[in-house]
Amino acid sequence: MIRTFRIASLFSGCGGMDLGAEGGFSFLGYKYKKHNTKTVYAMDFDKKIVDIYNDNFANHCLVANIRNVKSTSIPDHEILTGGFPCQSFSVVAQNPKRLGYNDEKGQLFFEMKRILTDKQPKAFVAENVKGILSANNGEAFPLILREFESAGYHVKYKVLNAADFGIPQKRERVFIVGFLDKKAHDKFRFPKRLTGKESVPVSAVIDQEDSIDPKYYFSKKAIDGLNKTKHRNSMNKGRAQKIDEPCNTVGAHLSKVSLNSTDPVLKINEKYRMFTPREVARIQSFPEDFKLTSSKTTNYKALGNAVPPVMMWHVTDSLLNTLGDKD
Ligand SMILES: C[S@@+](CC[C@H](N)C(=O)[O-])C[C@H]1O[C@@H](n2cnc3c(N)ncnc32)[C@H](O)[C@@H]1O
Incomplete structure (x- = not known):
């Protein structure tokens, strides 16, 4: 039995x-x-x-x-x-x-x-x-x-x-x-x-850029600020993810991600953006039918944890x- x-x-x-x-x-x-x-x-x-x-x-x-x-x-x-x-x-x-x-x-x-x-x-x-x-x-x-x-x-x-x-x-x-x-x-x-x-690269789980809501992109002001800082090179190496590799660890506070934080972000066509909650769910290996029913902030927190x-x-x-x- x-x-x-x-x-x-x-x-x-x-x-x-x-x-x-x-x-x-x-x-x-x-x-x-x-x-x-x-x-x-x-x-x-x-x-x-x-x-x-x-x-x-x-x-x-x-x-x-x-x-x-x-x-x-x-x-x-x-x-x-x-x-x-x-x-x-x-x-x-x-x-x-x-x-x-x-x-x-x-x-x-x-x-x-x-x-x-x-x-x-x-x-x-x-x-x-x-x-x-x-x-x-x-x-x-x-x-x-x-x-x-x-x-x-x-x-x-x-x-x-x-x-x-x-x-x-x-x-x-x-x-x-x-x-x-x-x-x-x-x-x-x-x-x-x-x-x-x-190993599975992050490119396998990110959406087409033309389907991404503009709210996930960092502003020109944030990018200009980043370009002025001396950390620029280390940031590009560390936090902007290489899309042909697995992503760095996603954490619980992705809703507060900034270009100065250590959380992973995407740089595509010279534009920086955060991962969407659905992309984070995939980076964490949740199936596509897992429902993300809360606010953006709570979804990020739950998924990152x-x-x-x-x-x-x-x-x-x-x-x-x-x-x-x-x-
Ligand atoms: C690392 S997360 C667990 C994630 C979960 N194992 C998963 O795979 O989705 C730790 C959880 O502990 C909860 N927690 C923290 N303190 C607690 C407490 N005193 N009683 C009950 N839950 C608590 C938090 O709300 C958080 O969701």
């Missing part, structure tokens, strides 16, 4: 991680098969972003602050997922005795640990920025691993790059995977870079191969 793995998702955002864990979508002509999974719980405290989630998934995402979520209110599940927010680890590592009291966001992994301790799913997947490895002179990350271990899990981690999985973006993220069962831990292998597949669904699809595939999807 085919087993279905129930997933509970924390910090679900607009559901990039959840979509990848579920599968059953297409991206750039490739079909990512449906996994034997079912999302039974999702939550995030940003109502506007949750609205995007609920416009796209059958499962209903709750608006809640994780700190107020009792474990008993979460249905039983086999896999817990969460891209826990990672700000303020400096506070954590410098002042361990005050963990959980003074910092708003740096300690949310403790909430994930609390739920793991109480619910004991077979496995979990956590995702975070690569910088977490070196935060606080390298002290924060081992602390996080120890916390997950003390919840009863055997953990492994690896930095994966979205560009290695047919995604048109250089985005490095740490995936931490944990298992209750030591044998499953030993058996698990992170997905390998796809060989024989060229998301785990690329294709990346999570590969991690889930490896996880399910380990857990075995048949009784």
